[in-house]
Amino acid sequence: MPGSKTKITEQVTAKAGTMYNDYRFGDFNYGSARERLDPGFFEFISMVKNDKKVFDIGCGSGYWLNVCVREGIPKENITGVDLAPSNVEELGKKGFKAVCSNVLKLDLNDDVSDFTICNGVIHHTNDPFKAFGELVRITKPGGYIYLNVYNIWNPYFYLVHRAMFPLRFLYWNVSKKIIDFVYPLAGIFFQPLAYLAMGRFLDERTGKAFFMDQVITPRAHLFSKSMIESYAKRKNCIVEKFAYNRYFLMLGAIIKVES
Numbered sequence: 103m104p105g106s107k108t109k110i111t112e113q114v115t116a117k118a119g120t121m122y123n124d125y126r127f128g129d130f131n132y133g134s135a136r137e138r139l140d141p142g143f144f145e146f147i148s149m150v151k152n153d154k155k156v157f158d159i160g161c162g163s164g165y166w167l168n169v170c171v172r173e174g175i176p177k178e179n180i181t182g183v184d185l186a187p188s189n190v191e192e193l194g195k196k197g198f199k200a201v202c203s204n205v206l207k208l209d210l211n212d213d214v215s216d217f218t219i220c221n222g223v224i225h226h227t228n229d230p231f232k233a234f235g236e237l238v239r240i241t242k243p244g245g246y247i248y249l250n251v252y253n254i255w256n257p258y259f260y261l262v263h264r265a266m267f268p269l270r271f272l273y274w275n276v277s278k279k280i281i282d283f284v285y286p287l288a289g290i291f292f293q294p295l296a297y298l299a300m301g302r303f304l305d306e307r308t309g310k311a312f313f314m315d316q317v318i319t320p321r322a323h324l325f326s327k328s329m330i331e332s333y334a335k336r337k338n339c340i341v342e343k344f345a346y347n348r349y350f351l352m353l354g355a356i357i358k359v360e361s
């Protein structure tokens with residue numbers, strides 16, 4: 103019989119799978135502004151040489167997979183992995199190798215990846231350290247991981263996630279229709295911020311995907327540099343570089359898996 107942590111972890115995974123399947127995260131109407139906001143990612147993929155294998159774990163609708171191709175990484179060397187079947191199906195139609203799998207128990211062999219991307223994913227699981235262990239397991243010794251996670255020092259998450267607990271509770275336990283009422287009201291606050299940050303208002307699809315990702319998500323763990331360093335040390339890895347992304351919302355790290 104599964105223990106209570108295992109049970110909660112399974113519930114969180116199931117909720118995330120349903121949510122991201124319905125509200126697909128990745129390609130948004132503010133377009134390439136995403137790239138400007140994630141300089142750490144470009145530093146990471148500039149390290150990829152042509153014959154190297156790249157895996158994007160929790161790739162969403164594949165925004166970063168397309169960037170990899172545009173930056174010269176051959177499509178056949180790239181694999182996208184996501185929990186949401188809708189993302190995997192769409193990526194398959196676009197000619198990407200795509201696998202539906204859970205970052206907590208990846209359906210991939212050891213040492214398959216040279217460069218592993220995991221952008222905005224492990225903080226949504228119930229066990230981020232286990233997820234990190236899976237990233238290390240699939241990455242070859244001497245390979246690299248790009249980890250991008252919520253930054254503990256940004257007050258944003260205390261306001262939009264922690265303080266919104268009652269709304270989240272109602273959504274998951276009472277009725278999912280609550281979003282239809284709350285989302286237009288929330289727009290009064292977040293649309294001006296989006297305009298300031300991204301130079302345009304968000305269309306409904308983009309806005310809702312963000313709203314679900316940041317407010318309704320069952321888990322939003324927050325990370326400091328020392329927490330990432332501790333994860334790395336426990337898994338025999340070295341953090342080579344940190345970078346704050348998306349206006350200090352995210353903490354990115356380039357991590358080397360030791361030989």
Ligand SMILES: C[S@@+](CC[C@H](N)C(=O)[O-])C[C@H]1O[C@@H](n2cnc3c(N)ncnc32)[C@H](O)[C@@H]1O
Nearest residue numbers: 118122127128160161162185186204205221222
């Ligand atoms: C915030 S989105 C990030 C998507 C993409 N990395 C990006 O930056 O555009 C989080 C993604 O992680 C995926 N995800 C969440 N929990 C997961 C899990 N346990 N295993 C695999 N993927 C997961 C979701 O389906 C979703 O597509």
